[in-house]
Amino acid sequence: MGVESADHCSRWGGIPQADLTDFNRRAIGLLCSAFGTGPWNIQVNWDRVEWGSERHTRFITSAHGFATWDFNRLTRLVIGAHDECIRVEISPCAFRYLSIEMWPRRSREGCISERHPTIEQAIESYRRAA
Numbered sequence: 003m004g005v006e007s008a009d010h011c012s013r014w015g016g017i018p019q020a021d022l023t024d025f026n027r028r029a030i031g032l033l034c035s036a037f038g039t040g041p042w043n044i045q046v047n048w049d050r051v052e053w054g055s056e057r058h059t060r061f062i063t064s065a066h067g068f069a070t071w072d073f074n075r076l077t078r079l080v081i082g083a084h085d086e087c088i089r090v091e092i093s094p095c096a097f098r099y100l101s102i103e104m105w106p107r108r109s110r111e112g113c114i115s116e117r118h119p120t121i122e123q124a125i126e127s128y129r130r131a132a
Contacts, residue, residue, distance in 0.1 A: 032104065
């Protein structure tokens with residue numbers, strides 16, 4: 003996680019500091035990197051985020067524009083997840099809302115529930131299967 007994102011997490015009053023874990027801070031940092039802004043400009047109801055776990059963080063957003071090139075939030079989220087070794091899942095949760103869930107992975111090796119490939123490994127796996 004970038005230093006700038008970590009700083010956003012600790013000084014912005016909209017995020018309940020008492021409940022944050024180290025992983026929650028990493029997840030916020032990844033979200034900020036994907037959106038290219040601080041948390042105050044991301045359309046998330048911060049009061050409803052599932053905080054307090056080192057194993058999972060869930061954000062609900064009404065943000066639109068998850069794309070691979072122009073407004074490239076999707077690409078930035080995918081690359082950041084691979085760099086940070088964080089599994090990300092995006093799914094619908096209500097009309098006009100998406101759930102963005104994140105789970106930390108321990109390493110690049112091991113069983114599927116513990117590992118996360120680098121972006122290079124993911125690209126190689128995709129191209130082999132195609």
